[in-house]
Amino acid sequence: MSTKENNQQVIVLDKEGFLISGNEVLCPLSAFQTTSVVTQFPFIGSIFTALLRQPLWRILEIKKVNTIHTLLPGIYDCSFYRCYLELYAQEVLIWNIADRTNFYQGLRMEQQIRHEWLISMEQE
Numbered sequence: 001m002s003t004k005e006n007n008q009q010v011i012v013l014d015k016e017g018f019l020i021s022g023n024e025v026l027c028p029l030s031a032f033q034t035t036s037v038v039t040q041f042p043f044i045g046s047i048f049t050a051l052l053r054q055p056l057w058r059i060l061e062i063k064k065v066n067t068i069h070t071l072l073p074g075i076y077d078c079s080f081y082r083c084y085l086e087l088y089a090q091e092v093l094i095w096n097i098a099d100r101t102n103f104y105q106g107l108r109m110e111q112q113i114r115h116e117w118l119i120s121m122e123q124e
Contacts, residue, residue, distance in 0.1 A: 007099035012092050027071040051080050074101035
């Protein structure tokens with residue numbers, strides 16, 4: 001399956017959080033041409049130093065990230081890993097973003113319906 005069918009975006013960052021490359025499945029990368037994603041996304045800024053300390057190729061997954069960024073509204077599963085890419089002749093950080101908004105909203109709705117049903121059962 002392609003990344004577009006999965007609603008996934010892959011972003012390659014340098015050690016300062018600047019864009020090296022990526023696809024534009026979920027949001028345009030032009031917004032990240034001149035500033036570090038560390039300053040654009042408080043979520044990334046809060047974990048960036050820890051990400052750079054992770055061993056190479058160790059994947060860190062963070063699920064149910066609810067972003068406040070206007071370019072990326074919704075709920076996402078994110079994964080990060082460091083690696084050395086010959087293509088760029090440097091160590092990079094790979095950020096994979098999977099749009100899971102519909103899935104998590106569906107779970108939330110299901111949970112709400114279930115809770116309302118339980119409440120109605122207790123009242124009978």
